[in-house]
Amino acid sequence: MQPLVLQARRALTPLEQVEDAVVVVDADRIVAIGRRGELRTPDSAWRFEFPDCTLVPGFVDIHIHGAAGRDAMEATPEALAAIASAVARFGTTTLLATTVTAQLEHTLRSLRGMAEYILHHQTDGPPASRQAWMAGVHLEGPFINPVRRGVHPEEFILAPSLPVLEQMLEAAQGQARILTLAPELPGALELVAAARRHGLVVSLGHTDATYQQACSAIQHGAQHAAHMFNAMRPFSHRETGIIGAVLTAPEVTAELIADGVHVHPAAMQLLLAAKGVARVILVSDGTAATGMPDGNYQLGTIPVVVSGGVCRDHQGRLAGSTLTLDRALRNIVRLGVPFEEALRMVTLNPARLLGMDSTIGILAPGAQADLVLLDDDLHVRGVMTRGTGLPGAKEES
């Protein structure tokens, strides 16, 4: 295949801004990036110009349950491919398939299906059609606190257990990347340490942890917080709970569902002010209803109703979202965050958390050719996943 030369008004790596930018793509990799005129490009290349647009790295969604009417817990190749294709339209080029608390046997079956899909698609080379790369699994539950369970079914929540974690890790065949748990549960701290030994990112979530409990989890190796403010003990100035611990621990990263429904804009501002642009990660927490009309869907085994784009269970509790990362990015920019900084929160920051920032979430030689073309209103004008898509943006619907 011939190399592609993509020219745009500018590119954001996202750490650097390149005006009049040229990105050279060979098969599924970026091989060069620089300013037009300063970068030698292969004569044989196909050239495409996007003079009104900005090229940015593809978005990385580390917390997503589904899209296009399908849930990741279905874990069939069809369901996972449907999710991966649907989110790619909105700029997501990497995702972690995220579980929701379910009967252990069900979870194990889902993890096996996800792992098989991921391993099958890890072979090198461009994908046949434009779809997000599944970089692993985010285990949300079952070791969560029933009082902060949100819509996770109470009957399937489990006390922290090393044997259960090991069963899950075995089913996931090395593809588990993040474990979200409540650190205040008996035995949770040992699990934090065990998960870290297995190379997982430990994320605090669905938790009623006090400030002290959260701090000791951080000392034991927890370095991340799932959907900050949601399904957490609320903040008080005398007992700040986990929120105070996350806001003030410099090394801890925090997910944010920036749909304007899950978290008040003032709380978003507070998070951004406390954590800075390098420690906030925008996630969709997207469900099967993402990219679909209002109606009835499933989150794992939980029936949910979507009305006005807001996803709730039958008791009216928020049950994930229909958010896409392009919209999350626009919402953060609308809060007053410069676009160049906000972009990190959907690209480099999640890639760094996963230890994958040399290949995803960045425009650099050697990185996967995952690219998004944005117009001045930050709407997605084209997407490339590992070298597939983008020119002419024909796949846009």
Ligand SMILES: [Zn+2]
């Ligand atoms: Zn959750």
